[in-house]
Amino acid sequence: MTKRYLIKNARLINGFDDHPHEAMDLLIVDSTFEAVDRNITPPEGTEIVDVSGRTVLPGLFDCHAHLGWDNIQDVGTQSVEDSVAYGAIKSTLNMRRFLEAGVTTIRDLGVHWIGVEARNAVIDGITMGPRILAAGPPITTTGGHCWWCGTEVDGADGIRHTIRVMAKRGVDLVKVIATQAASGSKYYPGSASTSNPAYSWKEMRTLIDEAHNLGRKVTCHATTPEGAHQVVKAGIDCIEHGTDFTEKTMERMLEQGTFVVPTMSVGWMKAHFGHLHGFTDEELQPVRKRYADPEYNSGVRKAAAAGVNIAVGTDQGSPGTPPEALVTEMFLHLHYRIAANPMTVIQRATAQAAILCGVDHLVGRIMPGMLADFIVVSQDPLDDIENLRFPDAVYQAGKQVASKGHLLAETTFYPKAAVVLAK
Ligand SMILES: [Zn+2]
Numbered sequence: 001m002t003k004r005y006l007i008k009n010a011r012l013i014n015g016f017d018d019h020p021h022e023a024m025d026l027l028i029v030d031s032t033f034e035a036v037d038r039n040i041t042p043p044e045g046t047e048i049v050d051v052s053g054r055t056v057l058p059g060l061f062d063c064h065a066h067l068g069w070d071n072i073q074d075v076g077t078q079s080v081e082d083s084v085a086y087g088a089i090k091s092t093l094n095m096r097r098f099l100e101a102g103v104t105t106i107r108d109l110g111v112h113w114i115g116v117e118a119r120n121a122v123i124d125g126i127t128m129g130p131r132i133l134a135a136g137p138p139i140t141t142t143g144g145h146c147w148w149c150g151t152e153v154d155g156a157d158g159i160r161h162t163i164r165v166m167a168k169r170g171v172d173l174v175k176v177i178a179t180q181a182a183s184g185s186k187y188y189p190g191s192a193s194t195s196n197p198a199y200s201w202k203e204m205r206t207l208i209d210e211a212h213n214l215g216r217k218v219t220c221h222a223t224t225p226e227g228a229h230q231v232v233k234a235g236i237d238c239i240e241h242g243t244d245f246t247e248k249t250m251e252r253m254l255e256q257g258t259f260v261v262p263t264m265s266v267g268w269m270k271a272h273f274g275h276l277h278g279f280t281d282e283e284l285q286p287v288r289k290r291y292a293d294p295e296y297n298s299g300v301r302k303a304a305a306a307g308v309n310i311a312v313g314t315d316q317g318s319p320g321t322p323p324e325a326l327v328t329e330m331f332l333h334l335h336y337r338i339a340a341n342p343m344t345v346i347q348r349a350t351a352q353a354a355i356l357c358g359v360d361h362l363v364g365r366i367m368p369g370m371l372a373d374f375i376v377v378s379q380d381p382l383d384d385i386e387n388l389r390f391p392d393a394v395y396q397a398g399k400q401v402a403s404k405g406h407l408l409a410e411t412t413f414y415p416k417a418a419v420v421l422a423k
Contacts, residue, residue, distance in 0.1 A: 002029060002030060003029070003030055003398070004027070004028070004029050004034075004042065004043060004045065004046040004047065005027075005028055005046060005047035005048070005049055006025055006026070006027050006028070006040060006042045006046050006047070006048050006049065007025065007026040007028065007049050007051055007056060007376075008025050008048055008049065008050045008051065008052075009023055009024075009025070009050055009051060009052040009053075010023075010024045010025070010026060010051050010054065010055070010056040010376075011023075011024075011053075011054065011055045011056070011380070012024040012026070012036070012055075012056050012057070012366060013055060013056070013057040013058075013343070013346055013366075013381070013382070014036070014057075014058070014365055014366040014367060015057065015058040015346070015347060015350035015351035015354075015364055015365040015366060016347065016351045016365050018343055019343075020055070020382065023038055024036060024037070024038060024056075025037060025038065025039065025040040026056065026366065026372075026374075027040050027042055027046070028372045028395075028398045029398075030398055031371055031372060031397035031398040031399070032369065032370065032371055032372055032397075032398065033366060033367060033368050033369065033370050033371075033372050034368060035368055036366060036367055036368055051376055053378075054376050054377060054378050054392065055376070055377050055379075055380055055381060055387075056366070056374055056375070056376050057346060057350065057366070057374065057375060057377070057381070058350040058351070058363065058364055058365060058366050058373060058374055058375075059102065059103070059104025059105060059350075059363065059373035059374055059375055059394065059395070059396060060101075060102050060103045060104065060105075060312075060326060060349045060350065060375065060388070061103065061104075061105045061106065061107075061311070061312065061349055061350065061353035061354065061357065061364070062098065062103050062105075062106045062107070062130075062312070062313055062314055062316055062323065062326050062329075062349075063106070063107045063261045063311045063312060063313035063353050063356055063357065064107060064109055064240055064261050064263050064313025064314055064315050064316070065094070065098070065106040065107065065108050065109065065115075065313070065314070065315075065316040065317065065323075066108065066109060066110065066111050066115075066149075066315070066316060066317030066318070067090070067091035067094045067095065067106075067108050067111070067114055067115050067118050067132075067316075067317065068082075068087040068088075068090055068091050068111030068112065068114030068115065068118075068149075068317065069090065069094075069111055069316075069317025069318065070090045070093075070317070071094070071316065071317055071318070071319065071320065071321055071322040071323075072277060072319055072320075073277075073319065074187075074278075074319065075148075075149070075317065075318055075319070076148045076149075076187030077187060078090075079111055079112070079148040079149035079187070080148045080187055084112070084114075087111060087112065087114045088114065088117065088118075091114050091115070091117075091118045092118075092127055092129075094316065094317070094322075094323055095118060095122070095127060095128065095129030095130060096128065096129070096407050097322060097323040097324065098129070098130045098316075098323040099128060099129065099130060099394055099396070099401050099402050099407055100323075100324075100390065100394070100402045100405050100406060100407055101323050101324045101326060101327070101389070101390065101405075102326075102375040102377075102388065102390070102391040102394050102402075103130055103323060103326055104130050104131060104363070104373040104375075104394065104396045105130050105131040105132075105133070105353070105354070105357065105359065105363055105364075105373070106130045106131070106132055106133070106316075107132075107133045107135070107173070107219075107313065107356075107357055108132050108133065108134045108135060109135045109138065109175045109219070109240070110134075110135045110136055110137050110138045110146075110149060110150060110175055111137075111149045111317070112137050112149055113136055113137060113169070115132060115134035115135065115136065116134040116136050116169065116170060116171060118132055118134070119132035119133075119134045119172075120170075128401060128407065130396075131359070131363065131373075131396075132172075133172040133173060133357050133358075133359070134170075134171060134172050134173075135171055135172070135173050135174060135175040135219070136151075136166050136169065136171040136174075136175075137149060137150040137151045137166075138150035138151070138175040138176065138177055138221070139151050139153055139159070139162060139163075139166075139174065139175065139176045139177065139207065140152055140153075140176070140177035140198070141153075141154055141177070141198045141199060142154055144177050144180060144198050145177045145179075145180045145181040145198070145221060146177050146221065148187045150177065151166075154203070155203065156202050156203050156206040159199075159203055159206050159207045159210070160206055160207075160210045163207060163210040163211050163214065163216075164210070164214070166216075167211075167214040167215075167216060171216060172216065172358075173211075173216050173217045173218065173219060173237075173358075174207070174211040174216050174217070174218045174219070175218075175219050175220065175221070175240075176199070176204070176207055176218060176219075176220045176221075176231075177198055177220070177221045178197060178198055178199065178204070178220040178221060178222040178227045178228075178230065178231045178236075179194075179195065179196075179197060179198055179221065179222050179223050179224045179226070179227030180194055180198055181221070181223060195224035195225075195226050195227070196224075196226055196227075197226060197227045197230040197231075198227070199230075201230065201234070204230060204231060204234045205234045205235075208231075208234050208235050208236060209235075212235070217237040217238070217358060218236055218237050218238075219236070219237060219238035219239070219240055219259075219261075220236055220238070220239055220240065221240050221241060222236075222239045222240070222241070222242075222243065223241050223242075223243050224243055225243055225244045225245060225246055225249070225299075227243070228243050228245055228249055229245075229246060229248070229249045232249050232252050232253055232256070232258055233249075233252065235256065236258060237258065237259065237356075238258065238259040238260070238261060238311075238356060239258065239259070239260050239261070240261050240263060240313070240315075241261075241262065241263050241315075242260045242261075242262045242263075242297065242299060242300040242303070243299050243300075244298070244299035245299055245302070245303055250302070250303055250306055250308065253303065253308050254306065254307060254308060257309060258308065258309065259308075259309040259310065259311055259356045260300055260303055260304075260308055260309070260310050260311075261310070261311050261312070261313035261356075262297065262300045262310065262313075262332075262333070262338060263313055263314060263315040263329070264296075264297060264329060264332040264333075264336065264338075265314045265315070265321055265325045265326075265328045265329040265332055266314065266315035266318045266320075266321045266325075267287055267290065267291055268291050268328065268332055269319075269320035269321050269325060269328065270284070270287050270318075270319065270320055271284065271287045271288045271290075271291040271292075272320075273320045274287065274319065274320060276320070277319040277320055278319075279319070294336070296336055297336050297338065300338055301336065301337055301338050304338045304339065309352065309355075309356070310333075310338065310339075310348050310352070311348050311349070311352050311353040311356045312326065312329055312330055312333065312345065312348045312349040312353060313329070314326055314328075314329045324389070324390075326349070327385065327386060327388050327389045330342075330345045330346075330349060330385045330388065331385050331386065333345045333348065334385060341382075342381060342382045342383075342384075342385045343382060345385060346381065346382075346385075350364050350365070351364045351365045352364075371397050371398070372395055372397060372398040373395065373396050373397065374395050375388075375391040375392075375393065375394050375395070376391055376392045376393040376395075377391045377392060378392050390404060390405035391404075391405075392404055
């Protein structure tokens, strides 16, 4: 039976216009926005939900999540020591928390195959969860960063084979570790502090070409100018974390429409709450210093000012970075002047994020024909981005899934709408 309801008198932030629209009505038929306009006269039998004084905006995106991690322990340790079942339990809880936080779509960048399986479970109606674009295990050099949660592979032929296997197993995108990272985990190799690209030019080109060939976008962990230069030249779609970019790299990013997902909250949360997660003062000191500097992240700030595409993502799953950290991440875009105003950040967590994820034809904007993923908040997020924390109501494909920070009890979800996304 067709279900119709009208959200009435909304202050609407539609995800793409630079200003809100007052006194808007949204007619939702089953999973989809049928009409978005003023003074809609709904057909008889339509349920009316009056949201006067409240703001409606698209469901939020977290473009950098790791469902299989628990937001508490060191990521290397949990990746190696958790059983598959334990990782699955963590992902179930994270999916629930994402919905409660108003996050209706995520890009999972891999802890083994957990993100892919979580996506499948949502599609099959086994559990509730956000829409998931899953990268599967990150591809890394032997012993490279993320070897403990990824696939170690070397050489162009090996890489081509790996990409084909991943496509066969149904990844939505590919993530590659393009530079190494130094960190305190016992599972990080000692040689991890080089700024050089992790893969050779031939390896990286093969990886990106083969993934594109098979219709998958490629994103990468790249935290040095040298690494960023290589991957941009090789045609990467997105850079996670960010770094300083040379003028030449930035020009190319603008030309190619390359995205950056800065993931500032992971370090910010570590600086502020790392002691609760077992980090010592000695380990935390450099992080605290970096984040206390108002000029922090100047490379990404410069790129953003030049017009490079930016989307919001947290690195959820890392110690101190739970699904709710999305709003912290949005705050940090403003705090470090990566964004000029709250509307820009909201667009980066909705319509812009949808473009990055390749689902902008389905979600990310509130307009007729789009799937009805949206949230309702009681205070204006343009006054204070913190007003996005735990929305009054969260809807996914026209169905309310959470209310005031609590999931609504359901045993089955909406396999059909989710399948649209996963094909
Ligand atoms: Zn990550």
